[in-house]
Amino acid sequence: MSADHLVLGAFLFHPGGAHVTGWRHERSRPAEHLSPKYYAHFARVAEAGTFDLVFLADGLYFWDRYRSGVDHYGSLRPEPFTLLAALSQVTRHIGLAATVSTTYNPPYHLARQIASLDHLSRGRAAWNLVTSRYDEEARNFGGVQHLDHSRRYERAHEYVQVVHGLLDSWDDDALVRDKVSGRFADPAGLHVLDHHGEFFDVRGPLNVARPPQGHPVLFQAGGSESGLQLAAATADAVFARGGSLEATSRATTDLRARAARLGRRPPLVLPSVMPVLGRTRAQARALADQLLADTPDALVLEAVGHSIGQDLGGITADEPFAYAPDLDTSNETRSPDPVRERLRAQGSATAREVYAWQFERTVVVGTGPDVADHLEEHHRAGAADGFVVQFPHLPGGIEDFVDLVTPELRRRGLVPPAYRDGTLRDRLDLPRPASTFAPSPSPAPTAPAVAG
Amino acid sequence: MSADHLVLGAFLFHPGGAHVTGWRHERSRPAEHLSPKYYAHFARVAEAGTFDLVFLADGLYFWDRYRSGVDHYGSLRPEPFTLLAALSQVTRHIGLAATVSTTYNPPYHLARQIASLDHLSRGRAAWNLVTSRYDEEARNFGGVQHLDHSRRYERAHEYVQVVHGLLDSWDDDALVRDKVSGRFADPAGLHVLDHHGEFFDVRGPLNVARPPQGHPVLFQAGGSESGLQLAAATADAVFARGGSLEATSRATTDLRARAARLGRRPPLVLPSVMPVLGRTRAQARALADQLLADTPDALVLEAVGHSIGQDLGGITADEPFAYAPDLDTSNETRSPDPVRERLRAQGSATAREVYAWQFERTVVVGTGPDVADHLEEHHRAGAADGFVVQFPHLPGGIEDFVDLVTPELRRRGLVPPAYRDGTLRDRLDLPRPASTFAPSPSPAPTAPAVAG
Known part of the structure; x- marks a missing residue:
């Protein structure tokens, strides 16, 4: 295994x-x-x-x-x-x-x-x-x-x-x-x-x-x-x-x-x-913060909007918006996602906050x-x-x-x-597979068939 | 050019x-x-x-x-x-x-x-x-x-x-x-x-x-x-x-x-x-002869048969066969080909002869x-x-x-x-092409249009 x-x-x-x-x-x-x-x-x-x-x-x-x-x-x-x-x-x-x-x-x-x-x-x-x-x-x-x-x-x-x-x-x-x-x-x-x-x-x-x-x-x-x-x-x-x-x-x-x-x-x-x-942990944290800060606001808004299936055009990255999952009309498959669950529970957040939640969930800072x-x-x-x-x-x-x-x-x-x-x-440690055309190994012996 | x-x-x-x-x-x-x-x-x-x-x-x-x-x-x-x-x-x-x-x-x-x-x-x-x-x-x-x-x-x-x-x-x-x-x-x-x-x-x-x-x-x-x-x-x-x-x-x-x-x-x-x-020319000729001789008869027969669109199964490579171009029922495109022209003119040949004609036509021996x-x-x-x-x-x-x-x-x-x-x-010496999206160069000046 x-x-x-x-x-x-x-x-x-x-x-x-x-x-x-x-x-x-x-x-x-x-x-x-x-x-x-x-x-x-x-x-x-x-x-x-x-x-x-x-x-x-x-x-x-x-x-x-x-x-x-x-x-x-x-x-x-x-x-x-x-x-x-x-x-x-x-x-x-x-x-x-x-x-x-x-x-x-x-x-x-x-x-x-x-x-x-x-x-x-x-x-x-x-x-x-x-x-x-x-x-x-x-x-x-x-x-x-x-x-x-x-x-x-x-x-x-x-x-x-x-x-x-x-x-x-x-x-x-x-x-x-x-x-x-x-x-x-x-x-x-x-x-x-x-x-x-x-x-x-x-x-x-x-x-x-x-x-x-x-x-x-x-x-x-x-x-x-x-x-x-x-x-x-x-x-x-x-x-x-x-x-x-x-x-x-x-x-x-x-x-x-x-x-x-x-x-x-x-x-x-x-x-x-x-x-x-x-x-040091402080250096690692500074890098994480820098990556977040380096993300242009337009990208924060569009990335978050895309990931939750909601158009965030017209607001700023620091303006709270109300989450409206029923408006998601995209045909893309969404796996269950703790960030969307948190947003649903909280009801609203800013795009920058949601973006940071997503980021922190995927990283190990240290x-x-x-x-x-x-x-x-x-x-x-x-x-x-x-x-x-x-x-x-x-x-x-x-x-x-x-x-x-x-x-x-x-x-x-x-x-x-x-x-x-x-x-x-x-x-x-994965065995080399036999050919799909190789004869199957003989089945293990079972009780002898009794002639009918 | x-x-x-x-x-x-x-x-x-x-x-x-x-x-x-x-x-x-x-x-x-x-x-x-x-x-x-x-x-x-x-x-x-x-x-x-x-x-x-x-x-x-x-x-x-x-x-x-x-x-x-x-x-x-x-x-x-x-x-x-x-x-x-x-x-x-x-x-x-x-x-x-x-x-x-x-x-x-x-x-x-x-x-x-x-x-x-x-x-x-x-x-x-x-x-x-x-x-x-x-x-x-x-x-x-x-x-x-x-x-x-x-x-x-x-x-x-x-x-x-x-x-x-x-x-x-x-x-x-x-x-x-x-x-x-x-x-x-x-x-x-x-x-x-x-x-x-x-x-x-x-x-x-x-x-x-x-x-x-x-x-x-x-x-x-x-x-x-x-x-x-x-x-x-x-x-x-x-x-x-x-x-x-x-x-x-x-x-x-x-x-x-x-x-x-x-x-x-x-x-x-x-x-x-x-x-x-x-x-030397003799060495080159010997190599050409060796390549021909190294070709197994089965391959000579099938390669020639394929190239002329005629099944040569059942005969040997040294047995003359009659060329029958009208029997070519394959749906493959055949460009004009001097070897088939020669075969048509001659009416019959052995597969080994045709194979050698094809070979000699494509090589420069020397x-x-x-x-x-x-x-x-x-x-x-x-x-x-x-x-x-x-x-x-x-x-x-x-x-x-x-x-x-x-x-x-x-x-x-x-x-x-x-x-x-x-x-x-x-x-x-091939110029680097302009992008297909580049604006076309201005057309050469022609006689001024006369307002109708």
């Missing part, structure tokens, strides 16, 4: 950091957000901290729904597979995880890309399955509105089957490559998927050999009922919502039970955490030992196999983590001093 | 070389066809020969229509963008060209990938537009048969418009990134494409900044009437069929005239050439100076701005080219001794 260490993913949300105005930090380098050196530096610092993964967020759109998204967000970014393939050549050990939409990527393309990345990285590829939930994305792919939530997850389930079937097109020993006889491949080791399902018709075979990991590591991140069932049924690891020890424990226990009911090994559970670090305490506490309580670490500003945030938190984690034996050899699966 | 040197592309057809049994050559390394080191070596040798481009072939299928395709072809390969992004980090100068199907890739994905590759390579990306012509490809993307030929080209034309429109989403100076004011981008420099055409509905904007080259270099390779018109209307460069000086000159002149009629700068024309090299003569003759006659060089076996074929042909080309002043700085467009 768990690797021999605290599994750590280094999340790359916006190129400038997970906080929307992280790019304004004095150590940030917004002019380099499309430069290979910028990402190589990020990945190398992550390797210095023996992170298990670079984990790339992605969306198939630019967020221009609100003016502040254009004015103030630094969210132009390279396409994930292109970027990770580049990083595969300037790193040696770290896993490379791409966020992939099952709604807008044909599975044949995804299977080729993830298989190619796994070959080019010698077994370090992972994919984080998402289903895309914004109309902005639909409109870039011939649609108008995003697919209904439950249909997206049914589609995702079939998608995983197709991708795994394509990855298994060639048995591991099918490629003979015998120069003397001229035999390149053994046809007995070739499998034509010939999938005809509700959402996909895909014949195969794939024109890439079975990847080093068999199936690159599959992440899933959905927190809805259908998302959790998909994760329980298919995922190797789950990027979970972070939060209090109690909430995280409950969610992790639930997910493990779902997998057990399906007869599956429970996925690794990696909640999100965003450390806001300082050498010193290296404080953050290590938080991670260790969750890990020891069984609430987390590791974490997906978000950095409020980059590259400073990951540099600080490796300077201040990693030594603490190593001292406590939670993180190894160096990588051990092998594929990403090896390091995460 | 032409760069200051002979433009050379290093073509990667099958990973083991352009000849189907190149992987059997003693210097070939078929076990490394999915290894990053193998491709890094190829690209570095190409850079040692100041090739302008690594040019990746691609197809969205594995060719299992014939048993010999499974048994004998070594055609498992990485996905082009993943591979080229990896190569961008282990090379410094060479252009990186990916073959892309406009039929099965959503234009938003392609725009992101080619823009990302251009950023990560600092201006070295190119794409080779193809429309995909095999049913095998359709069946991997939910279809049964490939699209009708002329529809594919109408679609491709609209595809290029959409991709260029997306690449131009952000003006070059739109990204302000001012930490003090918190202004990341200037909304006046953002353009929403909002394309609604016959084949595509794509809103945009792209979430990648305008690439260093503006529009990465666009190749086109179709030889049909619609392919030539598409190339004349959109391409920066054309990967043309090779052949005799007369045929190549005629085709190049035709293409330049088509572009001129459309008021466009003529694309660079790069015919294909496959040198079969030796230090020493370094012989091959340099061939290239120089076509170049001086204006029939070619350069060549896409195919290597019968790899990596030996490109190593031999750089050892035997490149010094000859340099001695003759056709190829520079080193790269000059700049983007791929700079080196090909």
